[in-house]
Amino acid sequence: MEGTALLHLPEGMLIDQMHITENGLVIEVVATHPTSCCPLCSQRSSSIQSHYRRVLRDAPCAGRRVQLVLTARKFYCRNALCERKVFTERLPTFVEPWARMTIRHCEQLTSIGLATCGKGGTRLAARLGVQTTRQTILRRIMALPDESSG
Numbered sequence: 001m002e003g004t005a006l007l008h009l010p011e012g013m014l015i016d017q018m019h020i021t022e023n024g025l026v027i028e029v030v031a032t033h034p035t036s037c038c039p040l041c042s043q044r045s046s047s048i049q050s051h052y053r054r055v056l057r058d059a060p061c062a063g064r065r066v067q068l069v070l071t072a073r074k075f076y077c078r079n080a081l082c083e084r085k086v087f088t089e090r091l092p093t094f095v096e097p098w099a100r101m102t103i104r105h106c107e108q109l110t111s112i113g114l115a116t117c118g119k120g121g122t123r124l125a126a127r128l129g130v131q132t133t134r135q136t137i138l139r140r141i142m143a144l145p146d147e148s149s150g
């Protein structure tokens with residue numbers, strides 16, 4: 001679907017379906033890259049073990065909240081010397097492992113937090129179509145690397 005480019009999805013991700021709900025836009029995306037690298041030994045694998053779904057908050061689209069329902073995969077690691085037998089595929093430019101929001105959405109929250117010094121950040125976020133809490137914005141600021149440590 002052409003919306004893949006419109007939504008700036010990384011290579012290997014395709015839009016399966018889109019729904020408009022009263023809470024915003026729900027976009028079902030599928031990871032389609034034929035291989036993935038084991039995070040432990042870095043060996044590439046094309047042996048899919050299973051599929052699973054992740055629900056991720058994403059940056060708003062035209063003022064609407066966006067929820068991505070990502071169908072990702074687990075792969076077998078075929079390296080006999082590797083301790084990891086099954087691993088979940090990584091999408092390093094798009095979402096951190098175990099994260100519940102996309103990297104670009106994290107960056108938006110961080111920017112809102114920095115622009116508002118945390119105060120009124122949730123009101124600004126709401127005006128921009130971003131649903132969040134004060135605690136989440138503060139966590140994003142606290143997660144920034146310390147400048148003095150280089």
Ligand SMILES: [Zn+2]
Pocket residue numbers: 038039040041042043077078079082083084
């Ligand atoms: Zn491995």
